[in-house]
Amino acid sequence: MQNSLSKILFSLKTKILSPKLEDLHQNTVDNLHVENIATLNFEKRQKLFQHAIKHSNFYRSKYKHLKAFSTGINSHEDFLRLPPMTREELRLNFDEIKANNVKSRACKKVSTSGSTGPSVSVLHDKRHPETPIRWRILKWWGVEPWENQAFIYRFKKPLLERIVNTLMWWPTKRVFLAAANPTEQQLSKFVRDFNNIKPSLLQGYVDVVFEFALYLLDNNIDIHPPKMVWVTSAPLFEEQRELMQKAFKAPVCDQYGNTEIMLIAAECPEQNGLHIMEDTVHIEFVDENNQPVPPNTSGKVLLTDLTNYAFPIIRYEIGDEGKFKDHSCQCGCPLPLMDNIRGRQSKHIATPSGLQIKGEHIMAMFDGHMKFFKEIQLRQSPDYTVCIYYVPREVEKGKQEIKVMAQMLKQRTRVEITITHEEVKQVKRVGKKSPIIISELQKI
Ligand SMILES: [Zn+2]
Numbered sequence: 001m002q003n004s005l006s007k008i009l010f011s012l013k014t015k016i017l018s019p020k021l022e023d024l025h026q027n028t029v030d031n032l033h034v035e036n037i038a039t040l041n042f043e044k045r046q047k048l049f050q051h052a053i054k055h056s057n058f059y060r061s062k063y064k065h066l067k068a069f070s071t072g073i074n075s076h077e078d079f080l081r082l083p084p085m086t087r088e089e090l091r092l093n094f095d096e097i098k099a100n101n102v103k104s105r106a107c108k109k110v111s112t113s114g115s116t117g118p119s120v121s122v123l124h125d126k127r128h129p130e131t132p133i134r135w136r137i138l139k140w141w142g143v144e145p146w147e148n149q150a151f152i153y154r155f156k157k158p159l160l161e162r163i164v165n166t167l168m169w170w171p172t173k174r175v176f177l178a179a180a181n182p183t184e185q186q187l188s189k190f191v192r193d194f195n196n197i198k199p200s201l202l203q204g205y206v207d208v209v210f211e212f213a214l215y216l217l218d219n220n221i222d223i224h225p226p227k228m229v230w231v232t233s234a235p236l237f238e239e240q241r242e243l244m245q246k247a248f249k250a251p252v253c254d255q256y257g258n259t260e261i262m263l264i265a266a267e268c269p270e271q272n273g274l275h276i277m278e279d280t281v282h283i284e285f286v287d288e289n290n291q292p293v294p295p296n297t298s299g300k301v302l303l304t305d306l307t308n309y310a311f312p313i314i315r316y317e318i319g320d321e322g323k324f325k326d327h328s329c330q331c332g333c334p335l336p337l338m339d340n341i342r343g344r345q346s347k348h349i350a351t352p353s354g355l356q357i358k359g360e361h362i363m364a365m366f367d368g369h370m371k372f373f374k375e376i377q378l379r380q381s382p383d384y385t386v387c388i389y390y391v392p393r394e395v396e397k398g399k400q401e402i403k404v405m406a407q408m409l410k411q412r413t414r415v416e417i418t419i420t421h422e423e424v425k426q427v428k429r430v431g432k433k434s435p436i437i438i439s440e441l442q443k444i
Contacts, residue, residue, distance in 0.1 A: 009171045010146035021131060028132040031279035037334055041278050044306040046073045049082075051099070052312040058089075058096035059312060084290055084302050084315040090260075091120045098123060098311055107310035112259045113433050122260050123311035133263045133277055138201065140268045140331070141228040141253065148173040148197045150226070152190075152204030152212055154180050154429075173197040177204075177212070181426065187215055195224050202248060203230040207434055210240050211374055213247035214393055225249035232257065233433060235341060237363055239370045256322075256341050260313060261305045265338055273325040273337035280307050283338065284315070285323050295326035301341075321360075347437040349380055349409075351416040357409075359437050365408055372401045377427035378409075379438045386413075388421040389428070398423065 015022055034040050052059035053069060062085070063069050068078045090097065107123040135145050155178055157165070166174070175197055177190040190212075194202075202209070209231050216223060229244055229252040241252045255266035256274055264281050265274035276283055285299030286292055293299035301320040305313040325337040347359040362378065370376070374391040381387075388406055392398025406419045413419070427434050 006146040006171050007144065013170070014145075020127075021129065024128070025132040025135060028136050028279070032136075032334060037278045041282055041306065042076070042079075044279075045079060045282055045304060048304070048306060048309070048312060048314065049073045049079075051309055052314060055099040055101050056097055056312050057100070058093045059314065080291060082315050084317045085313070086317050087120060087319055090122070090313075090316065091118055094121055099309060102310040110259055113430060120260070122313065123308075124262075125308045125310040127309070128280075128307035130262045133280060136277075137230075137253070137255070137263070137266045138228075140266075140333070141201075141251070143200045143227050146172050147200035147227075148175075149201040149203065150175045150177075150190075150194050150197070150199040152177045152202070152208045154178070154205060154208055173199075175199065177208075180429075182211075187212070191216075191221060191223055198224045200227045201230060202226045202228075202250070203232070205233040205433075206231045206236055206240065207234060207375060210244060213244040214374060216247040217243065218393065223248065228253050230255065235360070235363060235436070237367055237370050239367050243371060254340050256338070258318065260316065260318065261303055261308075264303065267340075268329060268331045268333060270329055270331050272327075272329060273339060275329065275333055275335040276338055278335055280305075282306060283322075285321075285338075290315075293323070295324040298323045321358075347435065347439065349378060349386055349413065349437060349439070350384070350441055351413050352384055353414075353416055355414060355416065357412055362409070363436065365412065366405055369401050369405050372397045375427045375434060376405075377434060377436060377438065379428070380441055382440050384417045384441070386417060386419050388419065389424045390421065391424060391426060395423070 031037065031040065049068070050072060053063055054060075063082065066081060068074075068081065071078075073079050102123075102125075106126050108126055109121055109123055111121040112119050138145065149172065151174065153176070157178070175190065175193040177186065179186050182190075204212075209229065215221070225248060227250065229248050229250050231244075231252060232255060236252070236254050241254070244252045251269065251271070253267045254271075254274065256264045258264075261281055263277060264283060265276045267274050282304035284292060284302040285297070286302055287299055290300075290302070298321050301318055301322050302315045303313060303318055304315055320341055322341045323339050325339060327337065328334075329337055348356045349362065350356050366376070372393055374393055376388060376390045379387050379389065386409065388402060388409070390398060390402050392402075402421045406421050410417075410419045428438060430438070
């Protein structure tokens with residue numbers, strides 16, 4: 001009863017206050033029924049290209065020597081000839097990339113946290129909010145937009161934003177836990193609020209949601225199981241997922257997105273890869289010549305945002321690696337699948353002889369050991385020494401386990417570098433994130 005009332009009020013309010021959102025939502029639903037999403041995706045790229053060469057100085061000069069500059073994009077080959085935009089180009093050309101026909105109220109400037117190299121800024125196009133795609137993902141998991149939701153973040157949003165948010169989502173009830181190091185009091189209050197509103201969704205940054213899961217497990221606290229747990233902002237250890245699923249008695253959905261393009265791909269309940277939002281994003285996995293690699297083969301990620309007309313992002317080389325899956329999903333959704341992105345932004349540990357151990361491989365190696373820790377972080381100094389900083393769950397077990405992990409890493413780096421470890425209260429934050437690897441090597 002409560003739920004259907006919320007539905008009526010929420011739908012009515014959305015229709016009146018945000019009729020455009022309602023239309024966009026309908027588009028998102030319709031897109032999955034078009035005969036060929038790949039064709040829709042291609043047509044959107046053609047249109048975006050025309051827009052970019054007309055309204056963005058950066059792309060006009062970047063593409064002016066190409067045949068497509070006069071003929072347009074007529075084939076997949078034409079598109080593959082477009083030189084990618086590097087992170088460095090994006091960082092240095094903000095004003096040039098920005099479209100010259102966009103009003104400032106139609107866009108919002110956002111910047112990356114700087115956890116993965118120098119911070120970059122982009123504009124989000126407010127005419128195409130990510131909300132409809134968010135609703136699509138929630139729908140897969142049986143969560144409706146008007147159902148109650150709980151969020152865990154490291155920082156509180158500004159008061160005004162919180163008030164707008166509350167009004168925007170009324171009558172949906174939402175509870176927040178926003179604290180860098182939540183106290184026992186804050187945690188138990190959150191549990192009470194949580195059980196009070198019985199949210200269908202729990203969403204937050206991987207590391208803080210994980211910390212909350214450990215708090216519940218360590219103290220044998222039961223909470224009302226949500227329909228899904230949605231984690232963002234960092235790669236997910238398989239072991240972290242298992243512990244979270246145990247603590248929340250709910251499935252944990254992995255997703256791929258970043259500051260530049262927020263929702264790129266997400267898991268459906270089959271959890272057999274991430275469905276790519278092909279109607280709003282074009283993702284490529286390419287070799288060093290920027291040509292496509294076959295499915296199940298790792299390649300550099302290139303991203304094209306099909307809906308951002310304020311700040312065109314075309315074949316953007318973000319620095320991640322990933323791969324397509326070559327099977328379609330049992331769930332019947334026509335959106336193609338990609339593998340979960342493990343190490344982000346190609347962070348790695350390096351040795352003097354040139355050996356590189358990728359972040360994703362370190363994560364795989366440490367999987368099975370993570371249950372003894374709240375957080376770990378590897379920091380490599382300019383002299384190649386690596387220190388593993390860790391926040392233990394249980395001091396003694398953490399101490400034993402970290403020695404094993406340091407030994408594994410030592411062998412993996414062929415005993416070329418010194419590995420140390422140190423217990424800390426908190427690992428280093430870069431912006432709002434706590435990266436698994438911080439390398440100071442590039443600076444020398
Ligand atoms: Zn699926």
